[in-house]
Amino acid sequence: MSDAVSHGPEDAFPLLPRQRFLQKLLGVLITIGTIGGLIPIVAFVWPPKSNTQTAEESFQPLTSDDGKAITLADVKAAGTPVMGVLTQGEKQTPVAVIPDALNPGWSKPYPEVISRVCPHLGCTVAFRTDEHKADDGETFPNGFWQCPCHRSQFPPNGSKVLGGPAPRPMFVFQDVAIAKDDITVKGVAS
Amino acid sequence: MPYIDDMIADKPALRGLVNWLDARLDIKGPIDYQFNKNVYAPTITWTNCFGGISFTLFGVQVITGILLAFYYQPGANTSYESIKYIMDTVHLGWLIRSVHAWSANLLIGTVFFHMARVYFAGAYKPPRELNWIIGVVLMLLTIIIAFTGYLLPWDQLAYWASQVGTHIAGTPPLAGPYVAYFLKGGEDLTTATINRFYALHMLVLPALIGLLIGAHLLMIRRQGPSGGL
Numbered sequence: 001m002s003d004a005v006s007h008g009p010e011d012a013f014p015l016l017p018r019q020r021f022l023q024k025l026l027g028v029l030i031t032i033g034t035i036g037g038l039i040p041i042v043a044f045v046w047p048p049k050s051n052t053q054t055a056e057e058s059f060q061p062l063t064s065d066d067g068k069a070i071t072l073a074d075v076k077a078a079g080t081p082v083m084g085v086l087t088q089g090e091k092q093t094p095v096a097v098i099p100d101a102l103n104p105g106w107s108k109p110y111p112e113v114i115s116r117v118c119p120h121l122g123c124t125v126a127f128r129t130d131e132h133k134a135d136d137g138e139t140f141p142n143g144f145w146q147c148p149c150h151r152s153q154f155p156p157n158g159s160k161v162l163g164g165p166a167p168r169p170m171f172v173f174q175d176v177a178i179a180k181d182d183i184t185v186k187g188v189a190s
Numbered sequence: 191m192p193y194i195d196d197m198i199a200d201k202p203a204l205r206g207l208v209n210w211l212d213a214r215l216d217i218k219g220p221i222d223y224q225f226n227k228n229v230y231a232p233t234i235t236w237t238n239c240f241g242g243i244s245f246t247l248f249g250v251q252v253i254t255g256i257l258l259a260f261y262y263q264p265g266a267n268t269s270y271e272s273i274k275y276i277m278d279t280v281h282l283g284w285l286i287r288s289v290h291a292w293s294a295n296l297l298i299g300t301v302f303f304h305m306a307r308v309y310f311a312g313a314y315k316p317p318r319e320l321n322w323i324i325g326v327v328l329m330l331l332t333i334i335i336a337f338t339g340y341l342l343p344w345d346q347l348a349y350w351a352s353q354v355g356t357h358i359a360g361t362p363p364l365a366g367p368y369v370a371y372f373l374k375g376g377e378d379l380t381t382a383t384i385n386r387f388y389a390l391h392m393l394v395l396p397a398l399i400g401l402l403i404g405a406h407l408l409m410i411r412r413q414g415p416s417g418g419l
Contacts, residue, residue, distance in 0.1 A: 043281040044257050190267060 059184035071181040102156040115171040115189035123149035135163025233415040240304035254290040264388040269344035313416035338391040
């Protein structure tokens with residue numbers, strides 16, 4: 001290890017042509033590598049177009065299992081929540097429409113639409129009509145919601161947790177509109 | 191590596207800039223010295239590369255981590271959704287996130303190889319004890335930063351791994367329950383846990399690790415490599 005940097009003429013070797021070529025080649029490779037590293041970084045930071053959200057930003061009709069649109073008349077005639085599916089692009093969300101008769105205190109001009117995705121771990125919650133008494137002691141003559149996976153329980157309008165591990169009540173869609181007689185919904189269930 | 195003066199001899203524009211800087215900061219000498227220092231030949235083997243590889247991987251983690259922070263949203267309702275957004279929608283998001291995850295795994299491995307090499311070569315012996323101690327702290331910080339990063343995707347794997355990890359932290363007598371309470375930010379794993387893990391993962395631990403790596407490298411530069419067995 002020498003402390004002093006000698007700068008004598010003995011250091012100044014002229015580079016051979018092949019050494020100059022290798023130096024140039026190294027420079028080119030480093031440049032290509034730098035550009036190759038910067039391209040994914042710039043692409044990543046550049047904001048993506050949010051074209052996947054358009055399906056969720058417009059009103060979509062609810063369909064029942066046989067593919068037909070759910071109408072206001074279907075809901076009025078039903079004694080239990082009407083099961084349906086909300087299709088937004090490629091995404092499908094199981095939903096239910098709650099007849100006003102099962103929904104005391106509901107005053108909006110359209111029936112309540114809730115997501116059947118359990119807020120616990122995402123199973124599809126089933127409506128039980130064979131049981132009438134929930135874990136917290138409340139009774140529901142028409143039945144109530146109970147998740148088949150971990151027994152989370154909700155009242156027919158899904159507004160609170162009656163038992164089980166669910167951290168919050170079922171999701172209620174805020175944007176519901178009646179188009180002709182069909183029930184349409186927009187927004188993302190969370 | 192050639193000397194700076196030789197490199198800029200035939201480049202007048204660059205020579206002007208370098209000489210201007212050198213007149214003010216006197217940098218040519220130190221840089222020439224660092225880049226032309228002789229390295230003790232027996233230390234040039236592949237087993238001695240793991241410290242440098244770990245350092246490179248840490249750099250990769252910093253870059254990809256900053257990039258991921260552009261889109262990641264900590265929180266029980268947003269973490270998983272934002273990871274899904276990164277993987278599905280963001281340009282090359284799958285690549286950046288996968289590089290971050292994989293090089294984190296590799297980093298743990300290279301740090302352990304580095305430690306094993308130093309141990310079996312006896313390179314921790316005087317006068318290099320302090321650097322060994324810093325290295326051990328760096329290894330522990332690397333494990334902690336990997337653990338805090340594991341929770342952030344908020345998927346099943348992340349949730350239960352952190353459940354187990356914080357539970358283990360709660361088992362020592364006396365202090366254990368307080369440590370677990372502090373780590374979780376409450377009784378359960380919630381948004382509070384994600385937020386404090388995120389703060390540790392992207393602010394506190396990288397800063398600490400960066401500072402200690404600086405000290406680690408200064409010491410190896412000052413003391414030189416140990417020269418093997």
